[in-house]
Amino acid sequence: MPDKSNIALLIDADNSPAKSIQFVLSELARHGKVNIRRAYGNWTSKNLKGWEAVLQEHAIQPIQQYDLTKGKNATDIAMTIDAMDVLYMKQVDTFCFVTSDCDFTPLVTRILSDGKSVIGFGERxxxxxxxxxxxxxxYLDDEQEKSVKKLKTNELRQDSKLMNLVREAIAGTAGDDGWAKLSRVGTHISNQASFDARNYGYARLSDLIEAIGLFEIRRDESKHFELRDPKRKA
Known part of the structure; x- marks a missing residue:
């Protein structure tokens, strides 16, 4: 992501915990400036009282959506329309969706197709x-619990998706000597799937790789980490 990304934050207040907003904003601050901040829901509902308490504090604009028809989610439609308007009319590099609703998946893939990044927050x-x-x-549940269970070495090795991602990333970015820069491995993985080492209980990708214990690790002349898969040595 660009160092100075302009970010649009769109919150599905009906499906997100208000107490996690500080965690969301702190994380987004690492990626850029949150220029657009909107939360969608039926603000006449008692269920959103928690959100009402934090809107003004964090300069979040509430977008009212009445429950016009039972079983129909007006919030989803409003968020989707606004997201497309922002995509075409605003200078935004990154979109952030706070929701646990799968209905936004097509919207995310559409935004990605325009070369934008998408950060998601939701419950387990x-x-x-x-x-x-x-x-x-x-995951917002992890923030609420203040810590994520750190997976042990055997648990990491049994995660076939994780192991395939790492091995394919090393193979796809390694030089003739079989060594791959950790930064390129991380980028390769991110281009393949949603990934964050913190979801496995580790602060950095290098910590996660070390915990797996199957890959050679060294530092180059610039003190940057490099990896090599012993199974695919040059």
């Missing part, structure tokens, strides 16, 4: 289709 119940569609996805 969020369907895999939406999680995997995002460039990066972080």
């Amino acid at each position: 119940k969020t369907p895999a289709a939406f999680v995997n569609a995002c460039s990066t996805f972080l």
